[in-house]
Amino acid sequence: MDRVIIFDTTLRDGEQAPGFSMNTAEKLEMARQLARLNVDVIEAGFPISSDEDFEATREVAKQVGTLEGAPIICGLSRVALRDIDRCWEAVKYAKHPRIHTFVATSDIHLKYKLRKTRDEVLKAAVDAVKHARGYCGDVEFSPEDASRSDFDYMCDVLEAVIGVGASTINIPDTVGYAIPKEWAERIGRIRERVKNIDKAVLSVHCHNDLGQAVANSLVAVMHGARQVECTINGIGERAGNASLEEIVMALRTRRDLFGIDTGVRSEEIFRTSRLLSHITGVHVQPNKAIVGENAFAHEAGIHQDGVLKEKLTYEIMRPQDIGRSSNKLVMGKHSGRHALAARLKELGFDLSGPDLDKAFKKFKDLADKKKEVYDEDLMTIVQGEMTQIPETYALEYLHVISGTGIIPSATVRLRKEAEVFQDSGVGDGPVDAALNAIDAITGLKGRLQDYQLRAITGGKDAIGEVSLKVDFDGMVVSGKGASTDVIEASARAYVNALNRAARPAPLKVKEAGP
Numbered sequence: 001m002d003r004v005i006i007f008d009t010t011l012r013d014g015e016q017a018p019g020f021s022m023n024t025a026e027k028l029e030m031a032r033q034l035a036r037l038n039v040d041v042i043e044a045g046f047p048i049s050s051d052e053d054f055e056a057t058r059e060v061a062k063q064v065g066t067l068e069g070a071p072i073i074c075g076l077s078r079v080a081l082r083d084i085d086r087c088w089e090a091v092k093y094a095k096h097p098r099i100h101t102f103v104a105t106s107d108i109h110l111k112y113k114l115r116k117t118r119d120e121v122l123k124a125a126v127d128a129v130k131h132a133r134g135y136c137g138d139v140e141f142s143p144e145d146a147s148r149s150d151f152d153y154m155c156d157v158l159e160a161v162i163g164v165g166a167s168t169i170n171i172p173d174t175v176g177y178a179i180p181k182e183w184a185e186r187i188g189r190i191r192e193r194v195k196n197i198d199k200a201v202l203s204v205h206c207h208n209d210l211g212q213a214v215a216n217s218l219v220a221v222m223h224g225a226r227q228v229e230c231t232i233n234g235i236g237e238r239a240g241n242a243s244l245e246e247i248v249m250a251l252r253t254r255r256d257l258f259g260i261d262t263g264v265r266s267e268e269i270f271r272t273s274r275l276l277s278h279i280t281g282v283h284v285q286p287n288k289a290i291v292g293e294n295a296f297a298h299e300a301g302i303h304q305d306g307v308l309k310e311k312l313t314y315e316i317m318r319p320q321d322i323g324r325s326s327n328k329l330v331m332g333k334h335s336g337r338h339a340l341a342a343r344l345k346e347l348g349f350d351l352s353g354p355d356l357d358k359a360f361k362k363f364k365d366l367a368d369k370k371k372e373v374y375d376e377d378l379m380t381i382v383q384g385e386m387t388q389i390p391e392t393y394a395l396e397y398l399h400v401i402s403g404t405g406i407i408p409s410a411t412v413r414l415r416k417e418a419e420v421f422q423d424s425g426v427g428d429g430p431v432d433a434a435l436n437a438i439d440a441i442t443g444l445k446g447r448l449q450d451y452q453l454r455a456i457t458g459g460k461d462a463i464g465e466v467s468l469k470v471d472f473d474g475m476v477v478s479g480k481g482a483s484t485d486v487i488e489a490s491a492r493a494y495v496n497a498l499n500r501a502a503r504p505a506p507l508k509v510k511e512a513g514p
Contacts, residue, residue, distance in 0.1 A: 002260045004251065005201065005227040007041040008034055008244060010276065011060070012076055013205075014235035016046070019282055024056040026279045031064040033275050034071070034232075037268040039244075041072040043100065043229075047090040048083045057090040065094025072138065074098035079128035088135040099132040099139050100170075101125075105154045106145035118153055126160050133165040140168035142205065147178040151186070155193045162194070168201045168227060169194075173216055176209025176239060183212075184219035191224045203227035206242045208234060213242035218250055221260060232276045233284050233291065245269045245290040245322065253317055270323035290322060332367050344378060366463070366484070392416060392502040393442065395495050400487050402430040412437040412491065431490045438494055444501070446470040446494070453486060466493040472501040 011027050011034075014020055022030065027044065034042050042064070045057035057075050065073035073094035077083035079101055091097040103114075103125050110116055116124075125141065132139040141161045143154050158169050171187065178186070187204065191197055204220040204227075206213040217228045234243030248264045255261065273291040277283045286293040337360050344351055344359065351359055367373050397413035410433035413422040425436030431451075439445050450469040455462040464486040469478050477500040481492025 003226070004221055004260055004262050005040045005203070006244065006248065006262050006264055007043065007074075007203065007205075007227050007229040008037075008039040008231065009043040009205070009229050009241065010034070010231040010235065010244075011056075012043040012045050013229075013237060013241055014231040017235055017237050017240070020235050020280045022056075022279060024052065024059055027056040028059055028063060030276060030279060031060045033268070033272050035064050035067060036265070037272050038263050038265045039071055040263060041074050041098065041227075043074040043076060045090070046076040048077060048080075048086045054086065054090050057087075058093065061091045061094040061097065065091075065096065070095050072096040072098050074100050074140070077101045077128075077132075079103040079124045081128070081131050084128060084132050084135070088132075092135070097136050097138065098168075099136060100142065101128045101132055101139070102142035102144050102170075102172075103128070104145050105143035105149040105157055107150060108148060109145050122157050122160060125157050126164055129161045129166045130164045137165075137167065139166050140170055140203070141166040142170040142172050144172060145174045146171045147173040147183065147186070148175070151189065151193075155190060158190070158194050159196060162196045162200045166200055168203055169197070170203035170205050170227070170229060171220075171225075172205035172229075173207055173213075174205075176207035176213060178206070178212065178216055179210070180212060180215045180219045183216045184223050187220045187225055188223040201227050203229060205229035207237065208239040208241060211239070213240070214246045214250070217242040217247055218258075221251070221258065232272055233288070235276070235280075235282075243289070245273065249290050249317060249322065252321075266321050267323045290317075332373060335363075335367070335373075340378075392499050393495050395488075395492055396420065397422070398434060398488055398491050400430045400434060402433070408433040410434040410437045410487075412441065414438065414441050414495070430487050434487055434491045435494050438491065438498065442498060444472055444498070446472050446498070446501075449476065451490075453489070464489045466490045468493050468497060470494065470497045470501070472498075475501055477501045 011022070011030060015022050031042055031044065042060065044060040045053040047054040047057045061073045064070060073091050073096065075087040075091040077087040077099060084099060084101060087099050091099065103121055104110065105121065110118065110121060114121065129139055129141055143149060143157055146154060162169060171190065173183065187202070191202065202225045204217055204225045206216040213234070217230065221228065228242065228247055230242040230244040230247055231240065232244050234240040248262050248266060248269070251258050251260055251262060252266060270291055273284065284292055337356065340360055340363055341351060341356055363373060363378065394415045396415045399411045400408070402408040407426050408428070408430045409424060409426045410430065411422065411424045412434060413420060421441045423437055423440040425433050425440050427433035427436050435446070435448070447470065448468060449471055452467045454465055463482050463484055465480065465482045466486065466489040467478070467480050469476055477497045479493040479497025479500065481489045481496055483489040483492060
């Protein structure tokens with residue numbers, strides 16, 4: 001099958017974006033993972049830009065570029081000859097070194113940035129490639145801002161640099177200006193216009209300013225490009241670069257359309273993405289394609305039902321293909337009974353009939369309060385149902401007033417069989433006030449002996465679980481309650497203890513004598 005070279009520039013273009021800088025040790029760690037991912041080329045840095053970038057590029061070449069089956073280690077340089085010298089000093093230790101040199105070819109850049117004529121830039125490009133070829137046989141050339149360059153002039157430059165030895169020609173949409181239709185046409189026209197293009201690999205490097213980087217990269221592949229420059233998580237200047245994971249999985253998932261594959265070990269994608277997030281401290285958004293937290297998550301009941309019956313209904317890739325253990329059924333307010341029953345079964349609770357009905361109602365009540373219901377929440381719901389004692393009293397209503405400079409007070413309504421009772425209480429704090437209100441209703445005075453509160457899950461909307469022990473006139477009983485509101489959880493735990501105390505005492509069997 002035809003193959004696309006994956007050129008990863010996470011350590012160069014990605015790293016130079018604000019907030020993504022990495023030191024030498026971090027670049028090395030990332031480069032090792034990129035090698036495990038099996039990318040074809042690692043652009044390790046821009047050696048002339050700083051001593052640290054030089055050192056990082058050199059160490060990647062030495063430590064990663066010398067491994068068995070090592071990728072090509074590439075360094076970036078402008079067309080200035082001293083840039084190329086510095087680049088070679090950094091990458092020469094690799095088994096497969098590459099020098100990537102570039103110069104702008106758009107009239108905007110020539111006039112305002114370079115302040116050079118077209119002829120001067122063409123000569124500089126040719127001299128740079130010749131100089132780089134004196135060091136190694138693998139030389140890449142990029143006409144910066146290609147999407148806004150005069151087409152015929154850019155093609156003249158490309159033809160000239162291929163003529164003196166450039167083995168890869170990279171066409172960058174430097175400012176993310178191109179739209180897929182026109183970009184596809186430009187790549188196709190380059191193949192027709194540049195007479196010696198067959199002597200070089202045609203590459204693209206697309207930025208995401210208009211959100212078209214991956215689309216532009218893929219249409220370029222469809223029109224003859226056989227190298228794609230991209231980054232993990234799509235990081236890079238401004239809005240970033242084409243995302244490696246999206247390109248790789250698009251080519252793999254739609255192999256029927258492209259007929260092209262890569263050498264990337266896709267099972268390492270998720271691990272690589274997470275490593276980059278860990279190193280940079282910048283996490284991808286939840287809805288990011290392929291590697292986002294929600295990429296294989298399903299909350300809508302209809303979707304969950306379909307996925308449970310056949311994953312292909314709503315999943316075009318397997319999570320295992322990118323190194324994730326499984327898909328994720330997000331238990332939330334849109335989830336249905338089927339999804340809840342399936343998730344509970346995975347957790348070890350095989351519920352059906354009335355038991356499932358009760359659990360489902362409690363789950364829906366909780367889901368209305370929380371964005372996402374976690375496994376621990378579900379276990380709390382079910383375990384609460386399984387250990388539920390007969391309710392002498394049931395909490396129907398709780399209203400608490402508390403704050404700085406005021407006396408905490410609570411109003412509680414309890415149901416006992418067909419009757420409803422309501423009373424109020426005050427206390428040292430909102431929990432104390434709520435418990436005193438319950439005592440006022442029941443006429444029993446409980447003395448709290450132990451009180452424990454813990455968060456069942458993470459997040460500010462986590463369920464709080466209260467465990468307590470209460471002494472009711474010499475009878476010490478325990479109680480448990482759970483809610484996203486810790487005051488309510490405390491009241492429920494106290495009522496649970498109260499119900500235990502209200503149960504008839506078990507009959508004692510007199511021991512038989514000899």
